[in-house]
Each structure stands twice: as structure tokens, then as C-alpha cells.
Amino acid sequence: MAVTQSQQDEIDALRNAPRSTLRAVSEGMEAHLYKAHSVLDHGFVRVIDYMGDDAAICQAARVSYGKGTKSVQNDEGLIRYLMRHWHSTPFEMCEVKLHVKLPVFVARQWIRHRTANVNEYSARYSILDREFYIPQPDALAAQSTSNNQGRGETLEGDEAERVLEILKSDSGRAYDHYEEMLGQEGQKGLARELARMNLPANIYTQWYWKVDLHNLFHFLRLRADAHAQMEIRVYAEVICDIVRDWVPAAYSAFEDYRLGGAQFSASGLAVLKRMLAGEDVSQDNSGLSKGEWREFQAAIGSADP
Amino acid sequence: MAVTQSQQDEIDALRNAPRSTLRAVSEGMEAHLYKAHSVLDHGFVRVIDYMGDDAAICQAARVSYGKGTKSVQNDEGLIRYLMRHWHSTPFEMCEVKLHVKLPVFVARQWIRHRTANVNEYSARYSILDREFYIPQPDALAAQSTSNNQGRGETLEGDEAERVLEILKSDSGRAYDHYEEMLGQEGQKGLARELARMNLPANIYTQWYWKVDLHNLFHFLRLRADAHAQMEIRVYAEVICDIVRDWVPAAYSAFEDYRLGGAQFSASGLAVLKRMLAGEDVSQDNSGLSKGEWREFQAAIGSADP
Amino acid sequence: MAVTQSQQDEIDALRNAPRSTLRAVSEGMEAHLYKAHSVLDHGFVRVIDYMGDDAAICQAARVSYGKGTKSVQNDEGLIRYLMRHWHSTPFEMCEVKLHVKLPVFVARQWIRHRTANVNEYSARYSILDREFYIPQPDALAAQSTSNNQGRGETLEGDEAERVLEILKSDSGRAYDHYEEMLGQEGQKGLARELARMNLPANIYTQWYWKVDLHNLFHFLRLRADAHAQMEIRVYAEVICDIVRDWVPAAYSAFEDYRLGGAQFSASGLAVLKRMLAGEDVSQDNSGLSKGEWREFQAAIGSADP
Amino acid sequence: MAVTQSQQDEIDALRNAPRSTLRAVSEGMEAHLYKAHSVLDHGFVRVIDYMGDDAAICQAARVSYGKGTKSVQNDEGLIRYLMRHWHSTPFEMCEVKLHVKLPVFVARQWIRHRTANVNEYSARYSILDREFYIPQPDALAAQSTSNNQGRGETLEGDEAERVLEILKSDSGRAYDHYEEMLGQEGQKGLARELARMNLPANIYTQWYWKVDLHNLFHFLRLRADAHAQMEIRVYAEVICDIVRDWVPAAYSAFEDYRLGGAQFSASGLAVLKRMLAGEDVSQDNSGLSKGEWREFQAAIGSADP
Structure with a gap:
């Protein structure tokens, strides 16, 4: 189990104490607050706090006095436009704070994302628990x-x-x-x-990690990718589910333009144009290296014979 | 007037729409939300959103499952300890988003604080209003x-x-x-x-500015200082008042250890020790330059004859 | 003229004082050092200092004890691989310091790139020169x-x-x-x-700007783009020429994968696959918005009827 | 031994290949280039590259066309002024790239300094050596x-x-x-x-670490401090020696104003003023907590009875 009974009691206490606020509220995120989502054998991801919602992205993009929302449909269009044109600053206006329990070797990859705030459990100050990641x-x-x-x-x-x-x-x-x-x-x-x-690198540590939505998307693009190490990808996938509930329009744009999209080089575009003009291009006459050709084929969904 | 009637109506609409949340709430900050605090002749500072409170600082420092609070008194002690020993990461766990209207020459100083998120009103996209800072x-x-x-x-x-x-x-x-x-x-x-x-540099612009509490304190230490240009200092002072209401314990520690404190050099400490031993030290025999001696005198509150 | 005679004399003095060093040297960059490249009517870009070359990127990627170079050809392949797979840290190991003179409204766009170091000429401390950008x-x-x-x-x-x-x-x-x-x-x-x-926003200011190669590429991708405002694009273009001489292999990879490449969304990829399968797709049945369709057509080089 | 014979040969080859450059050169730093300075039982610090010298700090502060130096004495005075008044940007204009070999538990502390560039030896890609830190x-x-x-x-x-x-x-x-x-x-x-x-946390890893002088000073202030863990402090001390040779005037100012200095709180200043006025202050009547009193006593060099 990821959390002990007394930890669960603390979590329940927090979930049973609603307060009134004038801030933007994301109902999807309220449902996640404090709950421990299990990852790997002893790890978890918990949302501790968040700031903003889809409308807050538009509000910032418009530097508005009120809600910044004209209509949900308008907001979605604006968010797609911002994502497509790499206007990153409005996405930085949303923030999330997570409590994550994870093996040390995963933490060492994770921390390479520098534009975030971190408070890690200190093994100088405290004694670590006997919890190790043992793969399935x-x-x-x-x-x-x-x-x-x-x-x-x-x-x-x-x-x-x-x-x-x-x-x-x-x-x-x-x-x-x-x-x-x-x-x-x-x-x-x-x-x-x-x-x-x-202590070996499969021991669990934990930290509070706070990051803005733009930098979180960057983290997710790299870590939810098929080439990421599985042990960090499973954390990224849990966070993807959370973000989808938090800012559905922004997550949907992220999925379309980043997660599901592909980047073509100038050389790749040249090959593409030849193909669209009906030419039969192979790696030999593509001008692409073997690695680039393999990735190009994958992007356009061609079976590699 | 800093905001028009229709802008004030938008603000009022937001202040009249309380929601329920499970997040940490700072009552002091709820009272500020959305209101325009006037600065200079046409400028303002408005709190658009915030994340965290005094207890959240302790919760992060302890990487805790629940509130992280043992008692208000304990929290204050911990916060003072963190501030005194330059443990900055727990303070980064609080975040605030402001809407600021300010003259361009002030904005140009402000933006030099890089660890913050900014969305500025775009004069490529929109037409600026006829509002200029004219000093009293x-x-x-x-x-x-x-x-x-x-x-x-x-x-x-x-x-x-x-x-x-x-x-x-x-x-x-x-x-x-x-x-x-x-x-x-x-x-x-x-x-x-x-x-x-x-357009000249006294025209007003506006932006959404989001920053964590640690970096905000750094901004305030430099910009609420007596040597800062008055036109930015008045913004810093308004923000000081807001932060005091938001996180009273953290602000109090900041006031004691940063705003009201002083840094002595090794040479300054040597002079101090001679003085405490009863010696009558003057600039001539202090080893300090004139500028350093003047600042040293100011720090220990001596009248400069 | 961008620099006065006495400034040119200072520049010449620096160019006439070669020194011996054990550091990596880029001959292409040595040729640029200190020279003022004119931009707009009174502006310029000057290289003040640099660190690293193409080999230094590979040396860092390999965390090597010596040069890190096996052969120029190997290095080029590695650099292309790093660029293609968004391995940004080795590119961060090169650094450049520029002296730039530019209109204030351009400086205000430029400074939004936060991951850089800046020292601007201070109009609190000094008196600005009578130099204004007047468009051709x-x-x-x-x-x-x-x-x-x-x-x-x-x-x-x-x-x-x-x-x-x-x-x-x-x-x-x-x-x-x-x-x-x-x-x-x-x-x-x-x-x-x-x-x-x-003073209006077309007055010239100047600064020292220091940035690593990865963040410089990010700046150039956005600012050398056809959609950037012309008055900042001309600076980016001059810097592109400088970077090409400094790190030819890295610049060539940047040109292929970033400047000349294109990003397709998941929806765009779906259209592409239908086209490659021989289907005649129009905006109506593409599932793309008008804006997205226009950009899609531009990427694959189709004339928009 | 920290490096093998073949690694030493690579290092020697680099040290025997001087080149001509027009850049600023620090003779003190040239003497360090590439050499492995031993730290702990298998670790080291090596300077791989650097940018700038004391004069470059002044050149940036003055945004000058030439060397920026009026005289060495003037430069020292300016550097002390900049350090005293927390003008950090000119110090950011110098940069250093180090190759460091260090135990993983030290690396985990070190990486918390986010404003730096890092390329770590990858244990996903390569096999680590059999080298562990065993304390004396x-x-x-x-x-x-x-x-x-x-x-x-x-x-x-x-x-x-x-x-x-x-x-x-x-x-x-x-x-x-x-x-x-x-x-x-x-x-x-x-x-x-x-x-x-x-693998346990005392195994050695290595990385290229690049940082500007301002952020390096921040690192050194925290890590060369008596309260830092010894195993990271010894690295900081070696780097202090290197920096002293690189930028002697800047290092001297850093030593005086940061390393050897002390920060007093408002409460501490109040006690100081009472003491200077001849009053006999004890912890009881000081208004300081026990911890603060102990640190106050240490700063003014009083023996704690």
C-alpha cells in the first residue's frame, strides 16, 4: 500500500474540510486533491494544491479585468491557437503542487527539469523508510x-x-x-x-514538486513518451490523467499538438513533398540517414518492411 | 481613477461568486482578491490568484501527508528558522498572481526579475490607452x-x-x-x-505577473528598499501590505531578517568587535572605505557627525 | 554609423592584441570578435566573448576527459542526433556574450527570453544618446x-x-x-x-547579453521566423550568420531540424496519411480549422487556390 | 588515483596545444585548465573552459566598447561596490565549465542549484565504474x-x-x-x-557543470560554509581556490562581503545597538531565541560561556 492508515486519515481529514474561496476553481481537480494515486509498488502522486483553470489561461492571454472568458468555445479556440503558435506564457499562469513518492533513480531523472520548485525529504535530517522498488x-x-x-x-x-x-x-x-x-x-x-x-538507488524518496503548466507539459512530452524509461513514464501517465481533469481544453490541445504530433526536418519535408507528388521514395534516395528514415516512417505510419 | 466602471463591475462580479474548495485558504488574501489597489496616478496592483499560506510552507518543509501544522506557534518558529538559514525552497511553495498596471519605465526595471511568469498587454496586437504617468x-x-x-x-x-x-x-x-x-x-x-x-516611457502598460514567495521576497527586498526608485518602490510597498495579510508569519520573518536586517562584511565585523571591546574607531583607522564606513554607521544607527 | 571613431579605435585595439590560450578556439568566431555588425539605422551586434565550439558539444555529451572528438564526421552525426532527439543539455555547454545596440521597443520583446544574462546601459545613472530608430x-x-x-x-x-x-x-x-x-x-x-x-520607444539603448547555445537557438527559432516583427528579425538574422561561423555543425542541424522543419499535430498527421494514401483532402473534410489548414498547406508547400 | 594514465595523456595533450585568441584571458585560470584536482578518495574537479576575467565584470557593468578597464585599482573598487550593493548581473557575465567526479549522494545535493547547466554520465547508456566513496x-x-x-x-x-x-x-x-x-x-x-x-549512493558519477560566477558564488557561500556536509564542502573549497586564481578581485570581494561576513536581523541589530551603548545584554533580555542568540554570539566572536 502506498500510504499507511494514519497517513490516509490525514488525507481524509483534509478532504473533509471544504472552505469558501473567491479564486478560480477546477471541479475536476478538486476531486483529485490530496488523494494518493498509486504508481509502481510503493510510489504515488498526490495533488496538494493548484492554481488556475482553462479560463485562467485565456484571462492571462487577454490581460483581462474579469474572467477573461467569452464562452467555453471561444476559450478552446484561443487555447488551441496559443498552443499551436508556441505562445507559452499564458500556460505558465497555471500552477500545480504535487507530492510524489518515487525511487531515487527516477528522482534523479526527474530533477533534471530545472524550472520547478522542489522540497525533498531530507536523509541528512531524517531516517528513510524500508521501501524499495522491486520490478514486476x-x-x-x-x-x-x-x-x-x-x-x-x-x-x-x-x-x-x-x-x-x-x-x-x-x-x-x-x-x-x-x-x-x-x-x-x-x-x-x-x-x-x-x-x-x-542505500541503493531503488529506495523510495519523496518530495513536494511545484511546476507551472507550460513546464509540466514539457516534462510530460518527454517523460510520457514511448522512449522514456518505463519507471518514470508511469508517473507521467498518472499526471497526464490528472491534468486532463484539471484543464481539459489545454490538455486536449497538448495531446493534439505535442503528444500526438510529429516534428519533420527540412530534409523530411522535402521527402514528404516528393511522396505527395506521387514519387516512390526509399531510404536510399531520401537523403535521410537510417535512423532519420526509421523515425520518418514511424511518423507517417508506414510499415517498415 | 485606476479602473473604469465596467472594469469595476467585472471585479465585483468575481468577488460575488464564492466557490467551495478543498485547498488551503488564506482569509487575509481572500479579502484582497481582484480588488484594484491604486498606485501612482493611474496604476494599480490586483491579486488575481494565490496558492498556499503559512501552513503550506511548513507542510512542504516537512514533506507531510496532512496539513503539516503542529501548532501555529510551532509553525512560526519553523518559518523563522527557515528564513534565518536561507532555506528558500519551502517559501517557493507559495505562489501569487498579480495584475499590475504600471508605467513602461517601471515595467522595464521590474522585468529584470527573471524568475517569474509574465503576460503583458500587447501593443503589437492592441491599441494602448491614453494614460501617462505625470509625477506629483x-x-x-x-x-x-x-x-x-x-x-x-x-x-x-x-x-x-x-x-x-x-x-x-x-x-x-x-x-x-x-x-x-x-x-x-x-x-x-x-x-x-x-x-x-x-510613445514615451511614461505611458502605462499592464501585465499579469506570477511569482513564488521566495522570489517575491527577493523582489521586495530590492524594490521596497530606500535606494529603489520611488516609482517602483510604491508598488513594492503595496505588495508588502498584501503579503503581510497573506502569510503573516512568513512576512514577519522577512521583515526581521531581511527588510530590517543588515549585512556586515568581514572588515565590518572586525570593526564591530573592536567597538564592542570598547575601542573608539573612526573611518581613518577602520580599514573601511568612505562609502563602506557611511553604510556601516547607518547600519549600527550612529549619527554621522 | 553604428560606432564612433573612438569606439572603433577601442575595438581595433582589442582585435590587435592576440593572446595564447589552452581553451577551445573557434576560428570562425575569432574573426567576428568585437566587430560591430550594423543592424537598422544605428544598431549593431558585436561578439564580446564566447565559450566552446562544435567539438565542445560532443565533449560534454560524452563527459570526456579529452577533446571528445573522434572525427569531424562522427561529431556531426552526434550533433544531428542530439538535436533531433531534443537532447538540449550539450548545446547549453556553449556560451556567447554579445553587445547589442537596439531600439527600446525591440529590447522589450528581446528581454522576454529569460534564460540569459543582461547588463543594460542605465538611464538612471547615465544620459542616453540622441539616437532614434526611424524606419526606412x-x-x-x-x-x-x-x-x-x-x-x-x-x-x-x-x-x-x-x-x-x-x-x-x-x-x-x-x-x-x-x-x-x-x-x-x-x-x-x-x-x-x-x-x-x-523618451519614446524608438530611442536606442544597449546591453551586454550572454546566453547559452540551446537558449540562443530557441530565441532564433522564434525571432528569425517570418512572423516575428521585422525590427527584431534583422537582429536574429545577423546572429544566425555569426552562429553559423561559430559552430557550423550545430547550426546546420538547427537549420534542418528547427528553422526549416515543421511541426504537425495529430490531426495534421491524420490528414497527411490520407493524402499519402491517395485521398483528395480539402479543408472541409480535413477536420482542421481554417487557420490550421492554411498552416498545414504552407508546411507541405501546396499552393493555396 | 583520480584519473587513469590514458585519461592523464588526454589531459596532457590538451595542455600542450596552445592556440591564439582575441578573447579575455585569465592567466591564473589557464594554469588550471584540464588538470584534475583530487577531492575525496576518487573524485576530482577539472576546469574545462571559462569565459571572462575581473576586467570583464567591469566591462559589462559599464556596457563598454573596449576593455572597460580604466585601471586595476578602479576595477577593484567597482567590483567591491557591485558586490556590496548586490548588483549581481555583471558577475553573471563570467562563466566556468567544470568536469566533476563525485559520489552520487553529493551529486544529489549539488544538483539542487538549478541555475547551471549539467551533462551527467548516463547510467542508462553506459556502465558505471567500480569506484565508491569510503570515508577516511x-x-x-x-x-x-x-x-x-x-x-x-x-x-x-x-x-x-x-x-x-x-x-x-x-x-x-x-x-x-x-x-x-x-x-x-x-x-x-x-x-x-x-x-x-x-548501486548505492556512494558510487561515483561524473558530470560537466557550467555556471556563471554569480550563481557559483551563491553555491560556494552555501557549500563552503561550516554547516555544509563535509563531503560537498571539500569540493567547494577546491573550487574556491580555483576562483581565487581566476578572478582575484571578485573573489576577494566575495570573501569579505559574503564568506567572512554576517547577516544580522532587525532584532539582532537592536541588541547590537544596546551593546554598543554599553549595556550588558544576555539572552534572557535580548529578545532573541536561544538559537538566534547562539548565532549572534558567534557572529560577534563572543565566547559562549
């Missing part, structure tokens, strides 16, 4: 043979068992030793800031 | 004789009159010509993006 | 009738003359009055920080 | 009894031995298992992006 058997993938930073087939049989056994026993032993070094019975006890160095 | 007579200061970027005495009599007359007539003429160039009766009408270049 | 006659464009933030046809005849006359006389009068207010003969003289408010 | 015996500190995030006395005897034994054997076993899981003889071999999760 179907997530035990072999190294890809074609892509240096990707996964290939799933491990099977003995090999899978050996890997799981290693991950479990090494995690357990590392944590036992962590506790042993910290212990103060009959000894001084090692400083927390030192003892933590024995 | 007692704000017509002469160039400082001691400080190259400061003000000295107030201008008087004929000189003050000439200056006011110039500012008013040049503004008016520039705007007449702006309209004339834009006009499409009997002519094509110059593009807005070009016509705006004729 | 063929740059006097009418407001676009189809695009609220664009230009249409060129103004002609009397209208063009009236506009030029207004811009020149208002600039001149504003500057005369600026000097008159500042003057200290027989009067105190208004503070510089106040007198500047009378 | 005198660095094996107990948890502080007074400060939750600090260190107390040094561990001794059996306890120290047990801790070292644990750190060494757990590191070794984790790496053995990492290799075993990756191995492709007789099995598929686990994906690198998964296998890395078994």
Missing part, C-alpha cells in the same frame, strides 16, 4: 540490442529469478546495515548524512 | 549631487512648472500622433507594432 | 487586415511622409526636452531616472 | 546530538571498523551483482537502466 517480473527487461539506452525483450526463467533475488536481498541487507550503523544502543551511531550512502 | 509636484526631484543614480532635492517654482508642462504636452502630442498614424480613415493606417514606437 | 520608407507597413499582430502593405505617398515626419519631429522634440529638463545651468536639473520617462 | 576514518562522524542534520564526534574503535567494513563489503557486493545482472554470457543481460538501481 514483466518489467525485467534485457538491454536493447539496437538502442544503447533502451530495453529489449523480457528476461525469463532462471535469469529473471536471479535478478529479483539480487535486488531483494541487496536492498534488504543494505537497509539492515543502514539501521545498524545508525543505531545508538551500545555505540554512538553514525551520522544520518553518512549512513544514507549505503 | 513633490515627486519632481533633482538629480542627486552625491549619488549618480539617485534623487536630490525637490524642484521648485518655474523649473517644476516647466518640467510638468513638458511631460504633459509631449505625452499628449505623442498620443495624438499615435492615433493619427493608426487611423484608417482616408489612409491605410500604420501597423500597431510600428506606431507604438512613438 | 519600405519598412513603413500598414496594419495587416488578416492578422491582428502583423503587417500588411507598405504605406505610400503622403501617408508615408506624414508618418516619417511625425516620428522624426516627435523624437527630436522629446530629446530636446530631455536635455532641457536635465540641464543644470540656472536650474537644479531633473533627476535622470525621471527625465528618461519622456 | 577521521571522517566517520556520529550523529550530532544538538543538530538534527549535523555531525558530532568521530566514531572510534570497533564501531568505526564495523562501519567501514559494512560500507566496503556492501559496495563491493552491489557492484559484483550489478556486473552479474548486466552480463550477457549465457543469458540476455538486464537493461542498464534497470541494473543501476542496485
